[in-house]
Amino acid sequence: MPNNPRLVFFGPPGAGKGTQAERLTETYGVPHISSGDILRDGSRSGTELGNEIASYIDNGRLVPDELICRIIFEEIAKPACQRGFVLDGFPRSVEQAEALDEILAGRGFRLQGAIELELSEAEITDRLTARRWCEDCGAVFNLKFDPPEMRGCKRGRPISECDIVQRADDTAGTVQTRLKVYRETAGPIIDYYARDGRLYPIVTNGQSPEEVFRQLQNTLGEMGVVPVQ
Numbered sequence: 001m002p003n004n005p006r007l008v009f010f011g012p013p014g015a016g017k018g019t020q021a022e023r024l025t026e027t028y029g030v031p032h033i034s035s036g037d038i039l040r041d042g043s044r045s046g047t048e049l050g051n052e053i054a055s056y057i058d059n060g061r062l063v064p065d066e067l068i069c070r071i072i073f074e075e076i077a078k079p080a081c082q083r084g085f086v087l088d089g090f091p092r093s094v095e096q097a098e099a100l101d102e103i104l105a106g107r108g109f110r111l112q113g114a115i116e117l118e119l120s121e122a123e124i125t126d127r128l129t130a131r132r133w134c135e136d137c138g139a140v141f142n143l144k145f146d147p148p149e150m151r152g153c154k155r156g157r158p159i160s161e162c163d164i165v166q167r168a169d170d171t172a173g174t175v176q177t178r179l180k181v182y183r184e185t186a187g188p189i190i191d192y193y194a195r196d197g198r199l200y201p202i203v204t205n206g207q208s209p210e211e212v213f214r215q216l217q218n219t220l221g222e223m224g225v226v227p228v229q
């Protein structure tokens with residue numbers, strides 16, 4: 001019997017976490033649960049929980065740990081996650097990682113591992129400062145390896161009519177800060193998974209998205225996880 005993928009995903013900004021998580025979920029037929037997306041969508045849903053989330057986001061406050069845990073645990077209890085999931089943006093603390101292990105154990109499951117995409121600081125800066133996005137449709141491009149003119153806007157119109165800009169977040173100075181924040185938050189959680197041999201680092205320096213994905217597939221193969229037919 002092949003194993004079901006139950007994974008958490010880590011990686012510094014610019015390492016291609018979103019892209020790889022997306023490909024992984026397509027190939028292995030499991031949902032990609034991004035805490036950022038859930039909070040964004042949830043805050044617009046108009047449900048009781050949604051309004052609770054919105055009350056924090058709209059006031060520029062951090063959504064508390066307890067609420068994030070509740071949302072994520074509700075999500076992974078859904079039938080769609082029965083055969084596994086890929087979590088992205090959660091856990092954000094060792095406490096949350098422990099809580100996740102406990103919840104899963106209570107259902108007879110185990111989190112197989114944490115995938116960490118590794119990327120050198122020089123390449124992070126290089127990649128992020130070349131990043132551009134369309135203000136209108138939200139498509140993200142990279143001047144170096146994924147230029148806008150190669151695939152165009154999500155709305156299917158010529159790229160010349162799009163508003164392609166650089167986000168304030170993607171300038172060299174802010175990249176340093178984001179990297180520091182990433183190391184401080186993710187570091188202890190990554191150590192937590194490393195301690196019992198559940199950390200799977202993937203080196204992404206100088207690698208194309210395809211090469212990174214091949215490494216990922218090999219790693220999942222070692223865990224006994226196989227792609228859906």
Ligand SMILES: [Zn+2]
Binds near residue numbers: 137138155162
């Ligand atoms: Zn666009």
